[in-house]
Amino acid sequence: MGEEVGFLGLGIMGKAMSMNLIRHGFKVTVWNRTLSRCDELVEHGASFAETPAAVVKKCKYTIAMLSDPSAALSVVFDKDGVLEQMCSGKGYVDMSTVDSDTSSKISEAITSKGGCFLEAPVSGSKKPAEDGQLVILAAGEKKLYEEALPAFDVMGKKSLFLGQVGNGAKMKLVVNMIMGSMLNAFSEGLILADKSGLNTQTLLDVLDLGGIANPMFKMKGPTMIQKSYSPAFPLKHQQKDMRLALALGDENAVSMPVAAAANEAFKKARSMGLGDLDFSAVYEAVKFPENSS
Numbered sequence: 001m002g003e004e005v006g007f008l009g010l011g012i013m014g015k016a017m018s019m020n021l022i023r024h025g026f027k028v029t030v031w032n033r034t035l036s037r038c039d040e041l042v043e044h045g046a047s048f049a050e051t052p053a054a055v056v057k058k059c060k061y062t063i064a065m066l067s068d069p070s071a072a073l074s075v076v077f078d079k080d081g082v083l084e085q086m087c088s089g090k091g092y093v094d095m096s097t098v099d100s101d102t103s104s105k106i107s108e109a110i111t112s113k114g115g116c117f118l119e120a121p122v123s124g125s126k127k128p129a130e131d132g133q134l135v136i137l138a139a140g141e142k143k144l145y146e147e148a149l150p151a152f153d154v155m156g157k158k159s160l161f162l163g164q165v166g167n168g169a170k171m172k173l174v175v176n177m178i179m180g181s182m183l184n185a186f187s188e189g190l191i192l193a194d195k196s197g198l199n200t201q202t203l204l205d206v207l208d209l210g211g212i213a214n215p216m217f218k219m220k221g222p223t224m225i226q227k228s229y230s231p232a233f234p235l236k237h238q239q240k241d242m243r244l245a246l247a248l249g250d251e252n253a254v255s256m257p258v259a260a261a262a263n264e265a266f267k268k269a270r271s272m273g274l275g276d277l278d279f280s281a282v283y284e285a286v287k288f289p290e291n292s293s
């Protein structure tokens with residue numbers, strides 16, 4: 001635990017994950033595009049660096065948790081980016097949810113400089129990130145996986161090593177494709193119950209007693225009924241994941257009409273200005289589809 005760990009990206013997830021590392025005694029150096037977001041972490045004991053390159057220079061390995069493929073690429077390839085200081089003996093662990101092509105591009109660039117690369121997207125949202133209860137879907141350099149395991153053990157309840165680069169990204173997209181489709185079916189069910197004169201809270205109780213009970217319905221149901229969408233998982237990111245999962249379906253000639261319909265609802269929600277709210281706000285797009293532009 002003596003080595004310095006770098007952390008790039010202090011959004012909803014990155015902040016909670018890096019805070020956990022600090023709490024468990026890791027020495028952490030942070031960077032975020034909007035630099036002021038580093039302040040709270042520094043107050044809790046993190047060091048601060050001005051650029052991704054400066055973080056990598058200081059740290060044995062650096063973790064990133066960024067919004068999407070373009071952010072993940074920019075932090076690595078742009079001026080003052082990760083690549084400028086990557087060299088033999090250093091590692092880069094990208095925990096962002098991206099597609100396997102993006103991950104492979106980053107992997108090739110890191111390894112061409114002599115560094116080690118691991119993708120490690122996560123299942124679990126804001127609360128599991130705060131509680132160190134994420135599920136980590138790692139793939140890439142096994143040696144770096146083993147080196148990062150003490151950090152994964154702090155951030156997550158379970159880490160899986162899935163083999164070659166791309167497998168973690170694909171697994172994450174399949175999981176989120178299923179989750180997005182489920183949330184749409186759940187939204188339709190809530191609306192159908194309400195419009196047909198049933199009590200929606202009673203529907204939640206019935207669902208929770210049966211074979212399709214799950215933590216997502218249990219957690220999101222009550223807040224959806226209250227139209228409360230404080231973001232744990234921003235809707236724009238869920239739509240990004242549906243889009244990337246559908247592209248994976250295209251590549252593999254897998255027909256996914258349910259996921260495609262769910263993606264349309266998330267797109268509609270974005271066009272209604274709901275992208276920064278929690279992904280459960282898709283309920284509003286399912287309820288009022290005519291409100292889209």
Ligand SMILES: NC(=O)C1=CN([C@@H]2O[C@H](COP(=O)(O)OP(=O)(O)OC[C@H]3O[C@@H](n4cnc5c(N)ncnc54)[C@H](OP(=O)(O)O)[C@@H]3O)[C@@H](O)[C@H]2O)C=CC1
Binds near residue numbers: 011
């Ligand atoms: N929230 C969740 O429940 C979960 C999210 N994920 C995935 O984790 C990743 C992060 O999610 P989350 O923390 O919720 O997202 P947020 O939107 O809260 O944070 C996004 C982070 O990416 C940074 N960023 C965005 N664009 C750029 C850019 N061009 N260059 C540099 N930095 C950039 C932001 O910096 P800035 O502060 O400057 O905007 C911020 O640090 C996403 O890939 C998401 O899909 C995975 C599991 C759960």
Ligand SMILES: O=CCCC(=O)O
Binds near residue numbers: 122176
């Ligand atoms: O990518 C976000 C996943 C959210 C969750 O697993 O609850």
